[in-house]
Amino acid sequence: MTTLACMERRFFEPDAAQVAAALLGHYLVVGHGDSLRGGLIVETEAYRVDDPASHGFRGETARNRSMFGEPGTAYVYFIYGNHHCVNVVCRERGLAEAVLIRALAPRFGMEAMRRCRRGLPDRQWTSGPGKLCAALGIDRSHDGLDLCDSTSAVRLARHPNVAEARREQGPIVSGPRVGISKAATWPLRFRLAGSVFCSGR
DNA sequence: TAAGTGATGCAT
DNA sequence: TGCATCACTTAA
Numbered sequence: 001m002t003t004l005a006c007m008e009r010r011f012f013e014p015d016a017a018q019v020a021a022a023l024l025g026h027y028l029v030v031g032h033g034d035s036l037r038g039g040l041i042v043e044t045e046a047y048r049v050d051d052p053a054s055h056g057f058r059g060e061t062a063r064n065r066s067m068f069g070e071p072g073t074a075y076v077y078f079i080y081g082n083h084h085c086v087n088v089v090c091r092e093r094g095l096a097e098a099v100l101i102r103a104l105a106p107r108f109g110m111e112a113m114r115r116c117r118r119g120l121p122d123r124q125w126t127s128g129p130g131k132l133c134a135a136l137g138i139d140r141s142h143d144g145l146d147l148c149d150s151t152s153a154v155r156l157a158r159h160p161n162v163a164e165a166r167r168e169q170g171p172i173v174s175g176p177r178v179g180i181s182k183a184a185t186w187p188l189r190f191r192l193a194g195s196v197f198c199s200g201r
Numbered sequence: 202t203a204a205g206t207g208a209t210g211c212a213t
Numbered sequence: 214t215g216c217a218t219c220a221c222t223t224a225a
Contacts, residue, residue, distance in 0.1 A: 081206025083221050100220055130221045180220055
């Protein structure tokens with residue numbers, strides 16, 4: 001794909017709910033040497049600064065430090081002893097807001113993703129926040145990367161025709177978050193409801 | 202439906 | 214130091 005321009009930083013200055021919706025239909029990609037893996041974002045979840053479910057709610061620690069960084073920073077955490085999840089930091093430095101990338105429609109590096117997902121069917125490669133990190137090879141070593149920098153291993157890229165992508169895979173719907181015990185009913189989960197690659201939890 | 206996995210954070 | 218919790222996945 002020749003048209004993979006990185007998102008500009010100001011894209012991530014609004015609050016996490018706005019950014020979570022705005023990211024749908026754009027790309028998350030990871031460079032591995034000369035090759036690329038990634039896909040189209042079809043599901044996101046917002047975590048707000050006043051949000052008891054957010055890792056940043058109780059203040060800055062070694063684990064969540066990058067949540068307090070510049071908008072467009074990657075926050076990657078390790079959970080349940082097995083899985084990594086990747087977030088995009090929003091709002092200005094010092095305010096912990098972030099968007100969890102929950103699911104992708106696979107687009108680039110299909111064979112590499114198939115291998116990393118043990119030969120499972122494509123619908124199971126990236127249809128969950130831990131799955132997509134496994135498929136793309138994202139881990140804590142990517143925590144704190146600038147997702148707006150075209151030289152970063154992990155980055156976010158603008159879809160040249162995001163309106164069309166949303167038409168094809170929409171509509172955009174929002175609803176309760178999943179997998180959390182606090183403030184789960186806040187309608188901060190967003191997805192392209194026509195995509196078969198949503199996590200379905 | 203439940204087990205597994207290990208880091209994290211708060212209580213002790 | 215101990216222990217409950219955890220923004221998940223897989224096997225059953």
